Amino acid sequence: MTMKTFPPLGEISDALVIETSQAAGEPEWLTEQRVEAWRFFASAEPPFWRRTDLSKFKPEQVIAAADAAATSLYQEEDLADQGVAFTTLAQALRSHEALIRQYLGAAIEPTRHKFLALNAALWHDGVFLYVPKNVSIELPLTAVFSMPIPGGAIMPRNLIILDDGASVTFVEEYHSVAASDQAFAAPVTEIFLGNDSTLRFVAVQTWGEDVYHIGAQKARVGRGAALEWAAVNLGARVQHIEAETALEGDGSRVEWVAATFAADHQNLLTAPWLRHIGAKTEGHMDFKTVVKDQSYTTFDGMIKIERQSRATVSRLEEHALHLSPKARSDSIPGLMIDTNDVARAGHASTSGEVDEEQLFYMRSRGIPRDEAIHLIVMGFFEPVLDRIPNDALRQRIAEMIEAKI
Amino acid sequence: MAVTATNLDFDYSKYAFRNEERYIYKSEKGLNEKVVRELSGMKGEPEWMLKRRLQALEIFRKKPTPLTGMWANPELAELNYDDIHYFVRAGERPQTDWDAVPPEIKQTFERLGIPEAERKFLAGVGAQYESEVVYHSLREEWAKQGVIFLDTDTGLKEYPEIFKKYFGTVVPAADNKYAALNTAVWSGGSFVYVPKGVHVDIPLQAYFRINAERMGQFERTLIIVEEGASVHYIEGCTAPIYSTNSLHSAVVEIIVMKGGKCRYTTIQNWANNIFNLVTKRAIAYEEASMEWVDGNIGSRLTMKYPSVYLMGRGARGEVLSVAYAGKGQHQDAGAKMIHIAPDTTSRITNKSVSKNGGKTTYRGLAKVMPGATGAKINVNCDALILDEKSASDTIPYIEIEEDRCTLAHEATVGRIGEEQLFYLMSRGISEADALSMIVLGFMEPFTRELPMEYAVELNRLIQLEMEGSVG
Numbered sequence: 098m099t100m101k102t103f104p105p106l107g108e109i110s111d112a113l114v115i116e117t118s119q120a121a122g123e124p125e126w127l128t129e130q131r132v133e134a135w136r137f138f139a140s141a142e143p144p145f146w147r148r149t150d151l152s153k154f155k156p157e158q159v160i161a162a163a164d165a166a167a168t169s170l171y172q173e174e175d176l177a178d179q180g181v182a183f184t185t186l187a188q189a190l191r192s193h194e195a196l197i198r199q200y201l202g203a204a205i206e207p208t209r210h211k212f213l214a215l216n217a218a219l220w221h222d223g224v225f226l227y228v229p230k231n232v233s234i235e236l237p238l239t240a241v242f243s244m245p246i247p248g249g250a251i252m253p254r255n256l257i258i259l260d261d262g263a264s265v266t267f268v269e270e271y272h273s274v275a276a277s278d279q280a281f282a283a284p285v286t287e288i289f290l291g292n293d294s295t296l297r298f299v300a301v302q303t304w305g306e307d308v309y310h311i312g313a314q315k316a317r318v319g320r321g322a323a324l325e326w327a328a329v330n331l332g333a334r335v336q337h338i339e340a341e342t343a344l345e346g347d348g349s350r351v352e353w354v355a356a357t358f359a360a361d362h363q364n365l366l367t368a369p370w371l372r373h374i375g376a377k378t379e380g381h382m383d384f385k386t387v388v389k390d391q392s393y394t395t396f397d398g399m400i401k402i403e404r405q406s407r408a409t410v411s412r413l414e415e416h417a418l419h420l421s422p423k424a425r426s427d428s429i430p431g432l433m434i435d436t437n438d439v440a441r442a443g444h445a446s447t448s449g450e451v452d453e454e455q456l457f458y459m460r461s462r463g464i465p466r467d468e469a470i471h472l473i474v475m476g477f478f479e480p481v482l483d484r485i486p487n488d489a490l491r492q493r494i495a496e497m498i499e500a501k502i
Numbered sequence: 503m504a505v506t507a508t509n510l511d512f513d514y515s516k517y518a519f520r521n522e523e524r525y526i527y528k529s530e531k532g533l534n535e536k537v538v539r540e541l542s543g544m545k546g547e548p549e550w551m552l553k554r555r556l557q558a559l560e561i562f563r564k565k566p567t568p569l570t571g572m573w574a575n576p577e578l579a580e581l582n583y584d585d586i587h588y589f590v591r592a593g594e595r596p597q598t599d600w601d602a603v604p605p606e607i608k609q610t611f612e613r614l615g616i617p618e619a620e621r622k623f624l625a626g627v628g629a630q631y632e633s634e635v636v637y638h639s640l641r642e643e644w645a646k647q648g649v650i651f652l653d654t655d656t657g658l659k660e661y662p663e664i665f666k667k668y669f670g671t672v673v674p675a676a677d678n679k680y681a682a683l684n685t686a687v688w689s690g691g692s693f694v695y696v697p698k699g700v701h702v703d704i705p706l707q708a709y710f711r712i713n714a715e716r717m718g719q720f721e722r723t724l725i726i727v728e729e730g731a732s733v734h735y736i737e738g739c740t741a742p743i744y745s746t747n748s749l750h751s752a753v754v755e756i757i758v759m760k761g762g763k764c765r766y767t768t769i770q771n772w773a774n775n776i777f778n779l780v781t782k783r784a785i786a787y788e789e790a791s792m793e794w795v796d797g798n799i800g801s802r803l804t805m806k807y808p809s810v811y812l813m814g815r816g817a818r819g820e821v822l823s824v825a826y827a828g829k830g831q832h833q834d835a836g837a838k839m840i841h842i843a844p845d846t847t848s849r850i851t852n853k854s855v856s857k858n859g860g861k862t863t864y865r866g867l868a869k870v871m872p873g874a875t876g877a878k879i880n881v882n883c884d885a886l887i888l889d890e891k892s893a894s895d896t897i898p899y900i901e902i903e904e905d906r907c908t909l910a911h912e913a914t915v916g917r918i919g920e921e922q923l924f925y926l927m928s929r930g931i932s933e934a935d936a937l938s939m940i941v942l943g944f945m946e947p948f949t950r951e952l953p954m955e956y957a958v959e960l961n962r963l964i965q966l967e968m969e970g971s972v973g
Contacts, residue, residue, distance in 0.1 A: 404890065417902065419902065419904070421905055422872065422905045422906065423872065424905065426900075426901075427899070427900060428898075428902075429897065429898065430898060430911065430913070431895070431896060432885075432895060432896035432897075432915055433893075433895045434887060434896075434915045435893045436890045437887035437890055437892060437916075437917040438890055438917070439916055442916065443913055443915060444896075445913075446898070446909070446910070447911070448900060448902040448908075448909040449902075449905075449907055449909055450905045
């Protein structure tokens with residue numbers, strides 16, 4: 098497989114960004130967007146993140162992919178006759194340019210920080226999924242992103258659009274075997290749920306331990322639409338994911354679960370925002386974290402209830418389990434409430450070791466301590482694993498978790 | 503049934519009296535080395551204190567305003583440091599005799615109820631008028647027990663060794679911008695020393711009061727509780743209303759030795775134009791107990807996060823606080839618990855009420871350091887928002903670096919339940935009374951920890967605030 102790449106970041110100029118875009122036959126508006134984002138990237142200060150360790154990150158070593166070779170798409174049935182588009186974003190520019198122009202960047206502002214701008218400037222990998230009005234797809238659609246070369250860099254851009262009444266399951270997976278060189282992934286996923294649509298979204302990050310993963314995901318949820326979002330974070334050396342669900346339409350809702358397991362020296366941060374904007378929106382978040390060895394995780398969450406929202410229901414559960422004395426977990430379960438028209442809002446957070454009583458109970462039933470801990474951790478993650486639609490993937494994740502314990 | 507609360511601005515007229523200003527010394531507005539040198543010189547301070555002040559002034563100049571980005575408090579931009587008097591001395595020397603207190607100051611105290619409190623069962627009264635304590639009394643038996651309860655300036659003069667040993671060890675000047683400011687220009691406050699094994703049964707009280715327009719108040723309190731000793735200190739404030747911004751920036755340092763107990767109670771009711779930026783921190787050693795009971799009713803912006811550093815095995819920390827934010831107010835209050843030693847426990851309970859465009863923020867930190875095995879932390883935050891104009895933020899930082907510990911955090915945000923209201927009103931209680939009863943009930947876990955006269959005063963304040971809350 099031949100791989101096209103950009104030169105190292107330090108040698109890219111805006112002229113090269115323009116040239117590459119034009120050579121790929123991209124529309125002019127996109128070339129402009131890319132070069133604008135590149136200029137922002139080139140001039141902006143790196144973001145200051147207290148809880149994400151970029152001290153050893155070497156941006157000069159980043160050599161970004163210049164084609165979509167790292168994107169693999171899987172579907173179990175042919176959906177073309179139903180009007181469903183499921184292809185790389187680069188390909189879709191030829192068939193769905195108008196939709197892409199309308200939605201690209203409409204959820205995630207590329208100038209929020211440097212790395213988002215980098216994605217907007219240099220993306221080539223990425224998936225485009227469009228499900229037309231009232232079309233319902235049973236079997237999951239999967240996009241797998243790999244690291245094309247050891248020490249490489251990819252910046253996938255994913256655009257998921259559900260028209261009114263559509264229903265689909267989409268899995269995005271980041272996976273590589275460990276390598277020794279620094280690798281880098283900066284994916285951005287924008288999701289749009291039309292009125293009364295339903296999306297089951299599964300995001301799985303199982304990079305090798307050489308990867309820096311700095312990503313963003315945002316779903317904008319329309320009237321009466323329902324989002325189920327399950328995230329699994331097991332890999333990478335450093336992870337920084339800013340995720341957001343915006344419940345914009347009246348009666349929209351989200352069930353959001355996540356499992357993070359960090360070991361060795363991993364530094365994994367997840368920053369989920371749940372924003373209530375419409376009336377009678379409902380959000381439930383259940384985030385589970387296990388830390389082991391000298392790893393460090395951060396849950397930097399926020400529930401924001403906007404002034405114009407009404408009769409909101411919002412609940413966050415967040416639990417961290419410590420398996421080693423030297424591991425660290427930070428939790429910041431924030432609330433910003435700008436109205437009193439709240440039906441119910443609250444959060445609960447716990448941190449600590451494996452419950453001694455549970456352990457004692459199991460050992461009194463003849464289960465050895467190590468095995469009991471295995472069972473407790475697997476049980477802890479079960480609500481998240483249950484939401485993975487694909488048996489083989491669920492099995493593989495369960496095995497990875499087992500191996501980490 | 504629409505429940506809206508309007509016109510809930512507290513009637514300050516009762517408290518908003520203003521005595522004619524009569525000062526023996528009033529510094530020029532603004533802050534510079536000359537002001538600091540003059541201030542220190544007038545107090546006849548030792549050289550080391552002047553040096554500390556000047557160092558702190560440098561730190562203050564260099565330190566940025568705390569909090570940036572999403573969490574910045576934009577109100578801080580209204581502060582003009584050059585428009586503040588940094589030192590005012592009213593009356594000549596701290597008084598020990600009530601008769602010698604100037605009559606208009608006495609009148610002020612009368613309205614605040616100090617002499618009454620004195621007559622009743624209060625023992626020590628440190629009353630601060632302007633930047634310095636002018637009246638101070640201490641019961642005979644405490645003096646015999648070796649308990650020291652002085653204004654901080656006198657503390658420095660009479661007990662230089664104890665003072666130098668502890669001053670600035672709990673809150674160093676470099677801790678934050680306002681701690682640096684306080685260290686540079688502090689004046690007044692209380693100095694409390696409780697010797698080994700001594701139990702002070704009756705609370706020590708100090709009233710603080712700001713009376714001059716554009717005058718900053720920078721009291722500094724240092725409390726040392728020796729091994730096995732115990733004390734309850736009460737600080738409460740009321741202030742007149744003025745149109746321009748005033749600044750109150752205090753530092754409170756507390757050291758509780760092995761097995762000692764300290765409770766520090768504050769009812770803060772500054773006028774709605776005052777910035778109240780306070781650093782309060784305690785160190786608790788082995789088996790010691792530190793409790794902050796903290797009520798925030800007044801001020802334009804309060805930023806205050808009482809902290810306990812649990813340094814010895816088995817130490818206990820507690821913060822129990824309420825915040826009430828009305829029109830134009832932002833109560834940014836919280837708590838910090840730092841678990842450093844094993845088997846330490848802490849509890850944070852925060853209740854906040856916002857109405858009429860007011861905003862409350864709970865900002866807290868619960869941290870377990872490596873080696874603090876068996877640490878237990880419990881955090882509870884409840885916010886009540888009374889109308890759609892008001893807001894509440896909760897920002898709890900939790901940092902756990904130890905596996906053998908347990909932390910539980912709970913927060914709820916809500917409005918007054920219509921069922922509750924309906925029930926009360928169906929019993930013939932008016933809507934206004936019902937609202938006020940519900941708010942008082944919400945705050946009850948706090949009020950029941952207050953000495954009786956404070957509980958009464960707080961309930962009265964809340965009732966006043968709730969008057970006319972039915973729109």
